[in-house]
Amino acid sequence: MAACVVKTSCFPGLHLQKKNVIHFLCCAMASASGTAGHWSKGLLASMNDPEAVIDADEDLVTIKDKYPKAKFHFLILPRRKIPNLKSLTREDLDLLEKMHQKGEKIANRANEELQFRFGYHAVPSMSHLHMHVISQDFNSPCLKTKKHWNSFVTDYFVDSKAVIKSIQKHGQWNVNKEEMDQLLKQDLKCHICKKMFRTIPELKAHIVFHDVTKPKTR
């Protein structure tokens, strides 16, 4: 790997920012090792990254989300290649149930107190079907944009159980892409008390005061 060590001083006169240098080196190394790929294929790489994988069995691999949008944020992926929700059929129902059960197990292992949701983005950016397992605090520096927020608190986030029911009933999952795009643009609303906010920083300052632990049964 010695050949990969490149000092910026090797390029006098090139005033590249550190991030650009890192990006350049990563692309060069990925290209040299044959692992280069479009960003949308990144989950496949993560599935084979021991740093990312926290659980694996014969059907499913669980990874930490690379940019977690809450204190706990994991992705459950089937080993079998399934591109997206639209490609699901009744033959996948057993797998979908397993994904949900795995999600509950992973969530409890991570934190028994917090509320979690299990579900899919209606129109995901990353290829390869993946179920989000995300705690409902949404307290994370990686949550930065309106799109991030709305993708987890509006109907753009489809509960795992809703997908399973749809496949049982209709044998498929249908999505209106235009409708989903509109959801991502809607005004910022607290997922707990429905209060409206003008900016992401204001919303983030607000949500930390909500209790998102599971209701106590006594």
Add this chain to the structure above:
DNA sequence: GTTCTAGAAC
């Protein structure tokens, strides 16, 4: 999916 940044909003 993220990074970067121009210019809007304050």
Add this chain to the structure above:
DNA sequence: GTTCTAGAAC
């Protein structure tokens, strides 16, 4: 002047 967002990335 600073904060924040939205859109390009070849």
